[in-house]
Amino acid sequence: MSEQQQHITKSGFETRAIHAGYEPDPTTGAVIPPIYATSTYKQDGVGGLRGGYEYSRSANPTRTALEGVLAALEEGEKGFAFASGLAAEDTLVRTTCRPGDHVVIPDDAYGGTYRLFDKVEQAWGVEHSPAAVSDVDAVRAAIQPGRTKLVWIETPTNPLLNIGDIEALAAVAHDAGALLVVDNTFASPYLQQPLTLGADAVVHSTTKYVGGHSDVVGGALVVRDLDLAEQVTFHQNAIGAVPGPFDAFLTHRGVKTLGVRMDRHCDNAERIVEFLTGHPSIAQVIYPGLEEHPGHAVASRQMKRYGGMISFRVTGGEAQALAVCERTEVFTLGESLGGVESLIEHPGRMTHASVAGTELEVPADLVRLSVGIETVEDLLADLERALSAGA
Numbered sequence: 593m594s595e596q597q598q599h600i601t602k603s604g605f606e607t608r609a610i611h612a613g614y615e616p617d618p619t620t621g622a623v624i625p626p627i628y629a630t631s632t633y634k635q636d637g638v639g640g641l642r643g644g645y646e647y648s649r650s651a652n653p654t655r656t657a658l659e660g661v662l663a664a665l666e667e668g669e670k671g672f673a674f675a676s677g678l679a680a681e682d683t684l685v686r687t688t689c690r691p692g693d694h695v696v697i698p699d700d701a702y703g704g705t706y707r708l709f710d711k712v713e714q715a716w717g718v719e720h721s722p723a724a725v726s727d728v729d730a731v732r733a734a735i736q737p738g739r740t741k742l743v744w745i746e747t748p749t750n751p752l753l754n755i756g757d758i759e760a761l762a763a764v765a766h767d768a769g770a771l772l773v774v775d776n777t778f779a780s781p782y783l784q785q786p787l788t789l790g791a792d793a794v795v796h797s798t799t800k801y802v803g804g805h806s807d808v809v810g811g812a813l814v815v816r817d818l819d820l821a822e823q824v825t826f827h828q829n830a831i832g833a834v835p836g837p838f839d840a841f842l843t844h845r846g847v848k849t850l851g852v853r854m855d856r857h858c859d860n861a862e863r864i865v866e867f868l869t870g871h872p873s874i875a876q877v878i879y880p881g882l883e884e885h886p887g888h889a890v891a892s893r894q895m896k897r898y899g900g901m902i903s904f905r906v907t908g909g910e911a912q913a914l915a916v917c918e919r920t921e922v923f924t925l926g927e928s929l930g931g932v933e934s935l936i937e938h939p940g941r942m943t944h945a946s947v948a949g950t951e952l953e954v955p956a957d958l959v960r961l962s963v964g965i966e967t968v969e970d971l972l973a974d975l976e977r978a979l980s981a982g983a
């Protein structure tokens with residue numbers, strides 16, 4: 593790492609987001625990493641690689657720049673970019689687990705993560721037990737000594753926004769000889785840096801806040817330890833679920849504004865929580881920033897702010913939840929989250945349909961908001977209209 597990059601690694605978050613992992617191109621001075629649309633690289637004699645580049649599954653300079661900034665933001669040893677969040681998850685499981693091993697997962701994990709463990713990893717001999725991330729004793733009890741290789745958490749969880757105590761859960765995992773993996777998608781590295789609290793690996797769906805513009809699917813892993821980094825490097829190349837340079841470029845462009853976007857997501861979410869609390873059509877507002885949220889104290893300790901995701905339950909049951917989702921105009925009805933535009937969805941029928949009928953099923957009267965960065969008055973008026981129509 594150059595002296596300038598070493599200096600940047602110690603800078604503030606926004607400086608790292610803009611400058612870490614890349615220095616202006618030595619030949620042209622390009623301040624933004626070029627899109628290296630190439631699958632292979634000329635060698636100066638057999639094995640004479642320029643900058644270590646041999647073939648773009650193994651490494652590509654546009655991806656390298658993204659991986660560098662991700663590591664700097666999460667304060668990890670090394671970052672890795674993938675074609676999707678689930679590709680990152682699968683690569684980490686295959687790196688760290690073998691048939692017969694066991695993983696503890698959140699009892700309200702993102703539906704796709706649950707499906708990956710339940711329908712894919714299990715068929716290859718890696719078993720899982722769900723436990724509530726907010727209950728340290730329940731996670732400890734779910735560990736199978738000698739077999740559990742990973743304690744896998746999300747915090748906040750998707751969509752119930754439960755909070756796991758990263759420091760306490762890292763201690764529980766390490767006592768059992770397991771690694772703590774934190775899916776940091778909902779918080780983003782701006783609000784929370786799990787590796788600094790003892791986690792061993794961070795997973796992202798960069799499709800969400802990290803990319804931030806709903807224009808690219810991607811995933812990331814960042815690890816704290818050099819040995820694990822080497823093993824992930826091997827598996828990333830051996831499995832090959834990597835993003836192309838165009839996707840890496842788009843994700844990297846999004847990263848630069850992560851800090852300012854997250855602050856606006858949080859500002860808008862706080863105003864909406866205030867509006868929803870006490871609204872006659874709302875039975876419960878779920879947001880870690882609320883004092884009555886059971887994870888509020890832990891969230892206050894480990895997060896800078898409480899994020900842009902809000903879930904709420906309506907008084908009129910599933911029918912009203914579906915109607916609200918269909919009535920908003922500024923909030924777009926759609927899956928995913930973390931983009932600049934506000935989204936609304938019904939987890940039970942949409943993002944979490946894959947856990948219907950399992951112990952991870954979510955309430956039917958639940959609505960999830962991904963609060964964007966639009967003018968907050970427009971978001972409030974939109975929700976007011978959708979909640980009062982037909983009430």
Ligand SMILES: Cc1ncc(COP(=O)(O)O)c(C=O)c1O
Pocket residue numbers: 676677678679702704705746750775777778796797798799809810811928
């Ligand atoms: C918390 C969380 N983790 C992982 C994923 C999977 O990421 P991707 O859709 O990029 O594969 C998602 C997707 O919604 C998610 O919400």
